Amino acid sequence: MxxxxxxxxxxxxxxxxxxxxxxxxxxxxxxxxxxxxxxxxxxxxxxxxxxxxxxxxxxxxxxxxxxxxxxxxxxxxxxxxxRSHPNLILNKDTIGLNASACGGNFSRKVDHIMRNHSGIGVKIFRLEYLGVVGFDASRYLDSWLQVVVKPGIEELTLVLCKTKREYNFPCSLLSDGIQNSIRYLRLHWCVLRPTAELGPLQSLTSLRLRSVSIRGEELQCLLSNSPALEQLRISSCTEIVCLKIPCSLQKLSNLTVIGCDSLKVLENKAPNLSSFFVSGCSNLTILENKTPNLSSFFCRGVGAKLSLGETLKMKKLGMGRANAVHYARAELPSIMPNLETLNIRSGPEVQQRRMEHESVFAKSLGLRQIPENRHDSLKTLKISGFCSAKSLVELTCYILKNVVSLESLTLDTIYGDCRCYLKTSPFCNHIEEGILMEAPRELSAIRRYIEKIVPTTVNCSGALQ
Structure with a gap:
């Protein structure tokens, strides 16, 4: 042997x-x-x-x-x-495990590495259990973090798995001398309970939390102690009911909130926020931006009343929600004169199976006229789920007549992102019979009202081709 x-x-x-x-x-x-x-x-x-x-x-x-x-x-x-390697990036690929490796083998190998590391000079620590079957490292995590989370560390990533008993991340580690060095913090599937005793994280520029048990007031405590924060991403944190971004975050430029089902109030006062993305927060009732520098905004699956504040600097707008077409037709011409990119999705409003708005072929008067406003900035327009809804055809015609800067127009007659030909997904959405029945009317609406007014300088795609 x-x-x-x-x-x-x-x-x-x-x-x-x-x-x-x-x-x-x-x-x-x-x-x-x-x-x-x-x-x-x-x-x-x-x-x-x-x-x-x-x-x-x-x-x-x-x-x-x-x-x-x-x-x-x-x-x-x-x-x-x-023994003092500065970059500890630990996942199934770097550890050398196959795709079906179990969590026990992974944890034992990581533990062997950590026991032989001095903990001196670590700049980056990434522990990722993605793709590892079974998670059993709870008993190791405290000791591993004690080894690496020391003054000088710049990046800390802890991607765990869903378990019956969540790991309680020790917030005391964030106060033990790393306030001036930690720049990037990413946590998945754990409990985070910051308190008022948490010291200021002077160098933290990026914070990403996914499936983390943290309440709104606890997150705001963490934010108030992160004056250098530039990027904030919150995903599937279901304990947050109210999130108010304070004005003290002078450097925050990018805010993303996804799948926070309990969230009801989202308010931003960070003065230099330029990009705001909200998706899948189905219970959100108040969404408010109180700063003037927003240049990119996207919301999807959100029923809240929008209050975007001053929008003169808005260049990119994406909306996937009820009444998006009405909002774009009635509000955008006057409040966003510098808009360059517009992406609209409004399934319930113009759904091919049961449209809330009348079809352009219904027995009524012709197209309504929208007060004309010249637009010199809008370059790209994409409408997903285009159909023969009268309001949608009116909006498209209005844009073609008044937007002199338009370069690209896409009328996508299918709603959703799962397309085999785009290779964005391994499967395609099922196309229901009602959508197929609507297709001839969509094409007729385009040929009768839209095709003839498309400038030769505009690149067309989708149903227009």
């Missing part, structure tokens, strides 16, 4: 050695020029005499995780630097 173990160890060393030599060749080291003496030196686990040790440590820190680990099997110098 000892002989077999030695043979396996020797094979691993040879494999690691060959990987390191190949890596050196890619990077243009002496190996690339056939320097056999350098290779022999490497095999004797002695650094090249012409380079100081700190240079080798730096070279080692630039290697991908797997290459760095293999190099540590060959060289005492690399082994020493491995």
């Amino acid at each position: 000892p002989a077999k173990r030695n043979q396996k160890r020797r094979r691993r060393q040879i494999r690691a050695q060959n990987e390191l030599i190949r890596w050196c060749k890619r990077k243009g080291s002496p190996c690339q020029h056939g320097d056999s003496r350098a290779v022999k030196t490497m095999r004797r686990s002695t650094p090249y005499p012409c380079l100081p040790e700190d240079i080798w440590h730096h070279i080692h820190s630039l290697m991908p995780m797997r290459d760095a680990a293999r190099a540590a099997c060959l060289s005492r110098t690399f082994l020493q630097s491995w």
Whole structure:
């Protein structure tokens, strides 16, 4: 048995050695020029005499995780630097597990790495259980974080799995001397309970929380202690009922809120917010922006009344909600004169199966005229789920007549993103009979009212082609 173990160890060393030599060749080291003496030196686990040790440590820190680990099997110098490797990116790929690996094997390998790491000099720590079957690392996590979360760490990513007992992230770690270094914090599937005792995170620029148990007032406590925050992304955090972004976040430019089912109030006072994305918050009743610098706004699956504040700087607008067509037809011409990109989805309003608005072919007067407003900025228009609804045809005609800057027009007669031909999804949405029955009317509406007024300078796609 000892002989077999030695043979396996020797094979691993040879494999690691060959990987390191190949890596050196890619990077243009002496190996690339056939320097056999350098290779022999490497095999004797002695650094090249012409380079100081700190240079080798730096070279080692630039290697991908797997290459760095293999190099540590060959060289005492690399082994020493491995124990203080600055970038610990731990997932099933870097650990070397196959797709069906279980959580137990993953956790044991990670634990072995963490036990052999000094915890000194860690800049990036990413622990990702994505694609690993079964999660059993709860008993390890506290000790692992104690090793790496120290002054100097810049990025902390903890992507866990759904379990009956959620991991309680120790907020005390955020107060133990890392306030001036942590820049990026990403947490999935855990409990986060920040309190008023939390110190200011002076360098935190990006915060991403997904499926994290955190209440609205706790999140606001965390935000009030993050004055340098630039990006905030909140996904599926179902305990948040009210979220008010404070005006103290002077640098916040990007806000994304997705799938927070309990959220009822969302208010922004961050003065320099430029991009605002809200989707899937079905119970949201108040959505308010109180700052003047918003240039990109998208909302989908949100029934809340919109209050976007001053919109003169708005350049990109996407709406997937009831009454989006009415809003675009009645409100946008006067309040967003600098709009460049408009994407509208309004399934309930113009649904092919049971339209709320009358068809353009109904027995009534002709198209209504919208007060004309010249638009010099709108360049791109896409309407998903286009049909023969009268209001939709009127909106399209209005844009074609008044938007002199228009470059691209897409009338997509199918609602939804799952399209085999676009390769955005492995499957396609089922197209119901009512939608197929509406298709001839859609085409007739386009040919009768729209096709003849499309400028030659506009690139058309979708049903117009």
